[in-house]
Amino acid sequence: MATIIKDKANVTLTENGLFPSSEVMLDLKNLKKVYPTPKGDYVVLEDLNLQIKKEEFVTIIGHSGCGKTTMLSMIAGLNPISGGNISVLSKHIKGPGPDRGVIFQAPSLMPWMTALQNVLLGVNQVFPDATKKQRNDIAKYYLQKVGLEDSFNKRASDLSQGMQQRVGIARAFAIKPKVLLLDEPFGMLDSLTRGELQDILIEIWNKEKITAVMITHDVDEAIFLADRVVMMTSGPKAKIGDVLNIDFERPRTRKSVLEHDDYYKYRKHLIDFLEH
């Protein structure tokens, strides 16, 4: 399967089919991941190439165990790279850092801290020169954005799963990362809460326009949120199988997306890929 990158109106591709480097936020080149096992090396990812533009929202879809999460944690710097490289704004990454915010599948809040303290944990780290009040204001602003203005001082352990993940979203945006990495952030939520949080996520994202890479299992979620949906082949030796541009206008509403003529075309494309 060849990689299809459609020419979007505002971007011209270079001769070799790549985006010009000034447009690129995140660049994965010949990425490889190998886990040594007693029976020899297990190659999870091989020759994986992916460019993600500034202010782009990319969702990644693929079968369970294909290496999506491995790839994301490599971008986050939490998992060492076996071959190739990852760069953010043309700079190779070395380990984890707050320029790449992560929203994990489990909310991963410190349960002994309040919602505000959890967000402040990151804010204090990223803005050490700001005054205490400024840092508090940043944390409170994002907690308000995710609809938690009444729960600043509630302990994380007293919040519901959905509310915890809202704090997770606030924490990730509050450190103003260059890239936002989302590892199936709504996978553990019921479908009602999931819809609510998708709306909240896209609302903040519309405002902040932080380059985002999100893993999901949910075809509708992938289409609703993304500018491009990246489909990964099944492992071992997983790579990019196909890329689908989603040309809906932003800001989007769920209703307008569902009523769009192209919606079912996109959906069929993704499902066909996953079933073959």
Added chain:
Amino acid sequence: MKQSITLGKVTKFMGLGFLSTLKDLFTGKLEKEDFINFLRKVVVPLASVLLFIGLWHMGSQSLYNIEAEFKIEKALNDQGPAAAEAMRECIASGDVSCKPNTLPSPAQVWDSYKSLLRDHNIISADKAAFIEKTAALNEKRIAEGKDAITYTGRPSFVDQIFRSLKTVFAGFLLALVIAVPLGIFIGLSPTLKSSFNWFIQIFKPVSPVVWYLLVFMIVKTLLIDSNEDSSFTISFISVGLCSMWATLVNTAMGVSSVDKDYINVAKVLKLGPFQKIFKVVLPSSLPLIFTGLKITLSVAWMVLIAIELLAQSPGLGLFVWEEFQNGANDSNAKIIVAMFVIGIIGFLLDRLMLTIQNWVSFDKTDAI
């Protein structure tokens, strides 16, 4: 949001929920459906206590009879029927000289308890009088740069309880100060863990008696010039060394098994080592650290008795040993009193730790 603190909440917090049920009974707030609950939580435990006392009474009675029969039999064989008859009368009269010496009955233990309290009142009155009498003199002596005269009389049973508590808390603090930081370092570093592991495995099972002897060897030499009584120092260090292992192992385990998600968050946010330890690692391992401290305190209290006995350090352990050596009429009953006091204080210490644990820990699941 402010929560009103009720007796019910406080007692439940301390794991003493049955107290609030009792209070409800007396204030008439008890609903009919709570009655079964009341039966289960108050009546049944109370009945089992009574049953225990009954069995104890019968057991001590039959032991008493065995001992009495044996004494009479012996008198008969050694000195003939007249002596046996005299012995029988003597035992029946309850005279101290020929009383069978065996497991005391609950009533005897209760009497001993009261006599120990009376004894305490006499001694503390004596002590107060002594202090009053010497107050003026002592002031003068201190002004002249001499040592004050202190009361050197026999300690009462209650004094010995406090002395034991002092020793156990000193030992516990020593264990805390050594084991928690060491546990954190071992838990954080796999290298330290592998280098300390054999050390922990070998020293953990060592008996309190051996620890005492080891500490004795060292402290005796270190304090060779000092005229002060080293028994307290030796006993609290031994208690600390015996009891610190549970905290050491639990702290190391808690620190090394912090949820990987939290560690990832710390990595992504690039927290420094200090922040990582104090904001992430320690709070998340607090429940396990406290489990360790709880075990440490109960072990400390348990070994204390044996160590006080060996070290001749005043306290409940020495009290028990002296009563046993003494062999007086009511010695056995006093030993049983000490046994109950030791048990009840151990229970209260455990509740104290549980209360502190509930207070500081984020994990609100009921610890036992």
